Amino acid sequence: MRYLPLALLLLFALAMPPVLATPAQAPAMMHQLAHHKTKARQATVYVTETGSKYHRAGCSSLRHSKRAMSLKEAKAAGYTACKRCHPPK
């Protein structure tokens, strides 16, 4: 049974990251998860044809037009975060 300790160690290692990630980042992560389950790095935001703000997918400001782009692109183009839907910064 010489592999058993190794297997236990592996299980332990797999179980650790979420535990370590929770305390400090929980509020921010919950915010992200509500919108999207993927990585925050590649956040997609939405802009309108005429506005200067970028938005989350469900924002009511997007009723007229909606154009998807990455958060990085939106910031590079000079868009700022919407105050209503609080998209990622």
Ligand SMILES: [Zn+2]
């Ligand atoms: Zn918005």
